[in-house]
Amino acid sequence: MSDRIFGLILTALALALFASATQLESPFFADPVGPKTFPILIAGAALLSALVMISIPDQEPSWPNFITLKKLGLALLVLVFYALTLKPLGFLLPTAIASAILSYQISPKLIGSAATGVGLSAGLFFIFKFGLGLSLFPFPRVLFG
Amino acid sequence: MEIVDNLILGFSVALTITTLSLAIAGCVLGTIIGALPGLGPSNGVAILIPLAFSLELDATQALVLMTSVYYGAMYGGRISSILLNIPGDEPAMMTTLDGYPMAKKGRAGDALVLSGVASFVGAFLATIGLMLLAPILARVAFYFGPAEYFALYLLAFCTLGGIGAENQAKSAIAVCLGLGISMIGVDNSTGMTRFTGGNLHLYDGVDFLVAIVGLFAVTEIFVFIESRGRDSAIGVNLGKITIPFKDIFATRWTMLRGTIVGFFAGVLPGAGASLGSFLAYMSEKSLSKNQDSFGTGDVRGVAAPEAGNNAAAGGALVPMLTLGVPGSGTTAVLLALLMTLNITPGPLLFNERPEVVWGLIATLLIANFVLLILNVPLVKLFTKILQVPASILLPGVAMISFVGIYSLSGSHFDLLLMTGFGVLGFILRKLKIPAVPVILGILLGGHMEVSLRRAMVLSNGDWTYLFDSYISIGLWIAAFIGFVAPIFLRSYLKKPEFPG
Known part of the structure; x- marks a missing residue:
């Protein structure tokens, strides 16, 4: 079933790629195939393989159960949070929070995870900043005007 | 004696303090990365590439560092295979079959030493093979025009999707996904934007490092959390390390055969080290008179796959350096490194930048x-690494990936995109759609399209030009066979069941 659903999504994507590629205009100068031929070829190949995937699906994979899915969702949120806050909040705080939460998800021990967060944050900052010379700001830049 | 001159040049580059220390650092880091379960060579190299840039190394130095990490990870992968029955990376999977049983019999130390020696034999001879074969292939590559390159890229995708995969349609989908992503951005020859959805961030296209780190490292984070992150612990007792000379001597031909099989599996574009270790193991087993002893701790079952996968690692560098077509997942990542350093691999590299190629070869020796x-x-020492708890290791890997990419682009959009690739990688892995073809598609898509368009310009739109030379016809036939033959050979190529 999963293979079929994914196959359908891919079929839609391939058709969208095809439609979008046909909209591209070929330039008038000497480029016989222009920017649209290659995408059209790929869309064709994708369509064909998606149809094979729909007609001969593999065994159903074991998807994570609800609890694991919640865990994965939280991990995803943490990573998105980290991506968004790394610049405005500086390195130390987001890194400590994100790694503490990830660590807690693997081994749910409050003190251990907090220590991992603080330790990783400080340790990595030291390595990145002084070992590799990356221009990282430890704290929110607004604090320093 | 061109090779001797070139080697002298190579060693003059390699024997500087900076290059040597980078090689040693790379070897240590690589062995650690290889030993850690789940963190394989592709992941390791991908995570470290952005950081290597921050060291402001020149092209040769960056390549030396990363290739040493690559070789190191190939060596290190066996450690957790033998001690924990968990392969440190995919190519080391075959080593679990006899390595772990050998360890359980109380011969863990012997298995580690024997496989270490086999790795050395495989990797060292493959480096010599690289030295001999690469210049020849580079000379052949001079005859390659756009039509031949187009066929060559096709061959890489077909062999990767054929021999390396379990389901052809799924690998084809992976390739198409990669190629589709590679087309996002401004079309270089017309200046038109394609498939950006109007998003300004996408005008420059999707940075392949963002995709690689996302698909490898971030995906690994999700997979790890899903598998509830087994905290690692050494399962078998490791006594005093002695050198089992008898076993090493007894397996000398096994290692040599494994090396030859592995090397050529590696040279095949797109096939890679997993195939090398698999073929080395299976051929050794089929040659053996007492096949039943394989899987119970047979020394040949430890020596063959390790020689095979390390030889394949060296072999995979041949097409990467001479043709710009990677022979494996990790060499795809190394190709990304070269492209980011503005070095175009291919025949010209051997003439224009001999110090890069020969410096690399000498350093690898x-x-x-x-x-x-x-x-x-x-x-x-390295077995101690296995005691680092996953609850520290995993967040560490995540943070290093993010900061690495952030240090390259400084854009939160790229970080979000990388996370998106991580989710995509997780779904793909669940559906058993391989991620390496996606990467290869993103890396080579642009080149493949340019080759096609140049060929069409040269032939004024005549498609038969694509089959106009013997080289391209040969490549098309090889591509077809590479994709179709495995369907019929499936029963022979079936991988053995892995316990645990």
Whole structure:
């Protein structure tokens, strides 16, 4: 079933790629195939393989159960949070929070995870900043005007 | 004696303090990365590439560092295979079959030393093979025009999707996904934007490092959390390390055969080290008179796959350096490194930048000895790495990936995109759609399209031009066979069941 659903999504994507590629205009100068031929070829190949995937699906994979899915969702949120806050909040705080939460998800021990967060944050900052010379700001830049 | 001159040039580059220390650092880091379960060479190299840039190394130095990490990870992968029955990376999977049973019989130390020596034999001879074969292939590559390159890219995708995969349609989908992503952005020859959805961030296209780190490292984070992150612990007792001379001598031909099989599996574009270790193991088993002893701790079952996968690692560098077509997942990542350094691999590289190629080859020859020392007398140190709890390791890997990409682009959009690739990678892995073809598609898509368009310009739109030379016809036939033959050979290529 999963293979079929994914196959359908891919079929839609391939058709969208095809439609979008046909909209591209070929330039008038000497480029016989222009920017649209290659995408059209790929869309064709994708369509064909998606149809094979729909007609001969593999065994159903074991998807994570609800609890694991919640865990994965939280991990995803943490990573998105980290991506968004790394610049405005500086390195130390987001890194400590994100790694503490990830660590807690693997081994749910409050003190251990907090220590991992603080330790990783400080340790990595030291390595990145002084070992590799990356221009990282430890704290929110607004604090320093 | 061109090779001797070139080697002298190579060693003059390699034997500087900076290059040597980078090689040694790379070997140590690589062995650690290889030993850690789940963190394989592709992941390791991908995570470290952005950081290597921050060291402001020149092209040769960056390549030396990363290739040493690559070789080191190939050596290190066996450690957790043998001690924990968990392969440190995919190519080391075959080593679990006899390595772990050997360890359970109380011969863990012997298995580690024997496989370390086999790794050395495979990697060292493959480096010599690279040295001999690469210049020849580079000379052939001079005859390659756009039509031949187009066919060559096709061959890489077909062999990767054929021999390397379990389901052809799924690998084809992966390739198409990669190629589709590679087309996002401004079309270089017309200046038109394609498939950006109007998003300004996408005008420059999707940075392949963002995709690689996302699909490898971030995906690994999700997979790890899903598998509830087994905290690692050494399962078998490791006694005093001695050198099992008898076993090493008894398996000398096994290692040599494994090396030859592995090397050529590696040279095949797109096939890679997993195939090398698999073929080396299976051929050794089929040659053996007492096949039943394989899987129960047979020394040949330890020596063959390790020689095979390390030889394949060297072999995979041949098409990457001479043709710009990677022979494996990790060499795809190394190709990304070269492209980011503005070095175009291919025949011209050997003429225009001999110091890069021969410096690399000379360093690899030295690195193999460093790795032999690290992996035989010092192997006990690396087994300690397996005791780092996953609850520290995993967040560490995540943060390093993010900061690495952030240090390159400074854009939160790229970080979000990378996370998106991580989710995509997780779904793909669940559906058993391989991620390496996606990467290869993103990396080579642009080149493949340019080759096609140039060929069409040269032939004024005549498609038969694509089959106009013997080289391209040969490549098309090889591509077809590479994709179709495995369907009929499936029963022979079936991988054995892995316990645990």
